Amino acid sequence: MATMQTATEIAARVREGKQPAGEAVRACLERIEQLDGELGAFLWVDREGAQRRADAVDQRVAKGETDLPLAGVPVAVKDNICVAGTPTTCGSRILEKFVAPYEAHVAERLRAAGAIVIGKTNLDEFAMGSSTENSALGVTRNPWNRGHVPGGSSGGSAVAVAAGMVPVALGSDTGGSVRQPASFCGVVGLKPTYGRVSRYGLVAFGSSLDQIGPLARTAEDAALVLGAIAGADARDTTCLEAPVPAYADELAAPLAGTRVGIAREYFGEGLSDETRAAVDAAIGILRANGADVVDVHLPHMTYGVACYYLIAPAEASSNLARYDGVHYGHRAAANDIIDMYSASREEGFGAEVKRRIMLGTYALSSGYYDAYYARAMKVRTLLRRDFEHAFKQCDVICSPVTPTTAFAFGEKADDPLAMYLADVYTISANLAGIPAVSVPCGFDGRGLPVGLQIMGKPLAEGKVLSVAHHYQSLTDHHKKVPS
Ligand code: GLN
Numbered sequence: 001m002a003t004m005q006t007a008t009e010i011a012a013r014v015r016e017g018k019q020p021a022g023e024a025v026r027a028c029l030e031r032i033e034q035l036d037g038e039l040g041a042f043l044w045v046d047r048e049g050a051q052r053r054a055d056a057v058d059q060r061v062a063k064g065e066t067d068l069p070l071a072g073v074p075v076a077v078k079d080n081i082c083v084a085g086t087p088t089t090c091g092s093r094i095l096e097k098f099v100a101p102y103e104a105h106v107a108e109r110l111r112a113a114g115a116i117v118i119g120k121t122n123l124d125e126f127a128m129g130s131s132t133e134n135s136a137l138g139v140t141r142n143p144w145n146r147g148h149v150p151g152g153s154s155g156g157s158a159v160a161v162a163a164g165m166v167p168v169a170l171g172s173d174t175g176g177s178v179r180q181p182a183s184f185c186g187v188v189g190l191k192p193t194y195g196r197v198s199r200y201g202l203v204a205f206g207s208s209l210d211q212i213g214p215l216a217r218t219a220e221d222a223a224l225v226l227g228a229i230a231g232a233d234a235r236d237t238t239c240l241e242a243p244v245p246a247y248a249d250e251l252a253a254p255l256a257g258t259r260v261g262i263a264r265e266y267f268g269e270g271l272s273d274e275t276r277a278a279v280d281a282a283i284g285i286l287r288a289n290g291a292d293v294v295d296v297h298l299p300h301m302t303y304g305v306a307c308y309y310l311i312a313p314a315e316a317s318s319n320l321a322r323y324d325g326v327h328y329g330h331r332a333a334a335n336d337i338i339d340m341y342s343a344s345r346e347e348g349f350g351a352e353v354k355r356r357i358m359l360g361t362y363a364l365s366s367g368y369y370d371a372y373y374a375r376a377m378k379v380r381t382l383l384r385r386d387f388e389h390a391f392k393q394c395d396v397i398c399s400p401v402t403p404t405t406a407f408a409f410g411e412k413a414d415d416p417l418a419m420y421l422a423d424v425y426t427i428s429a430n431l432a433g434i435p436a437v438s439v440p441c442g443f444d445g446r447g448l449p450v451g452l453q454i455m456g457k458p459l460a461e462g463k464v465l466s467v468a469h470h471y472q473s474l475t476d477h478h479k480k481v482p483s
Pocket of ligand 1: 128129130152153172173174176177178205312423
């Protein structure tokens with residue numbers, strides 16, 4: 001089936017004139033038609049526009065344009081990333097009718113590379129959550145078991161890729177939101193180094209943590225998309241100017257001699273036996289193929305959850321102040337302006353977003369700032385130093401992505417603390433700003449996917465993707481498709 005072509009295959013064939021750009025687009029649209037009523041990955045699908053833009057890509061190919069790394073590749077984009085002229089809801093009532101007036105940097109780059117944005121995907125409201133259950137606009141189901149969550153917050157993007165509705169998608173990762181749904185849905189998901197990809201046009205959640213990253217079925221496709229979206233952008237002052245390497249070439253770097261660090265902090269209490277077994281087996285495969293496994297220590301890693309759930313809500317409470325019923329989105333009817341502000345926010349935001357705003361406002365308030373926010377920032381520094389130290393002894397660090405496989409709907413929805421604790425393995429990469437990828441490494445007894453996390457030094461996306469790529473060439477977990 002054409003939709004199961006990889007992005008790498010589609011782009012090569014379209015560039016060589018062997019396949020019109022519309023072919024993969026049509027196949028994806030058919031598959032969305034067939035499956036998405038039940039899976040709910042998309043909030044909006046651009047049926048006519050996608051076809052029109054495919055024709056425009058064919059014209060660029062016919063004119064001899066060659067710099068089209070994503071020629072004719074259909075891409076799904078998380079609905080907190082602005083694509084000009086399309087709805088950008090953030091899964092929230094407050095932005096339900098908002099249409100993006102401008103293009104995010106990544107959307108510009110996708111278009112320039114010849115990709116075709118086919119639709120916008122569901123997410124936890126403002127990317128706050130780990131199951132997509134916090135979306136105000138729809139339910140997204142895990143294609144491996146429809147009674148289970150797809151993970152989150154980029155649940156729609158992960159499902160769109162896992163179910164073959166698109167070859168690749170974009171998500172955003174503040175504390176695990178690309179890697180965790182990738183793990184729950186059996187696909188590859190990469191969080192780049194903080195600053196590697198411009199955040200211009202990504203609706204801000206935790207600005208010092210947010211990064212946009214690709215989801216794909218193969219590390220090779222994730223590398224292809226990263227190469228297209230990474231790089232300097234003056235409109236995001238935290239965006240790095242470091243040149244973008246040829247990731248496709250870096251994939252081939254040998255696995256033999258790679259020092260794989262294992263930190264026992266990632267294998268403690270709460271890790272399920274089945275996940276541990278799958279991750280151990282994956283590390284065994286890397287070792288059997290020439291990697292050197294070394295022990296490393298990250299003594300502050302266990303403070304990550306507490307640290308993150310102060311810093312991320314603090315930043316969110318500040319970022320979300322702009323939704324006041326005046327500038328953006330929903331405006332409530334009220335008698336005076338103060339009532340209008342509060343009624344708009346009361347009606348527009350869901351329970352989890354309100355919880356984060358309250359937690360963050362509290363942590364930043366005078367008298368508590370030093371005890372909570374400032375202290376969390378110090379812990380963050382200690383954690384970053386842990387990684388700097390560990391990476392003197394190894395090239396990558398391997399761990400589970402999540403303590404368990406995908407949980408059932410409702411299992412954690414009423415217990416925010418349990419939901420937060422499940423982010424324990426993904427959060428530290430955001431706090432430290434380092435790149436990390438999730439790659440499928442097996443299934444539990446119920447047939448739900450397990451992910452292996454591979455973390456690297458700042459800007460070592462090529463290395464983590466290369467280890468993931470070698471692992472995929474030695475295994476076939478990623479070739480299994482949900483029935
Ligand atoms: N689950 C985490 C949270 O709820 C991470 C979310 C994210 O990465 N956007 O904040």
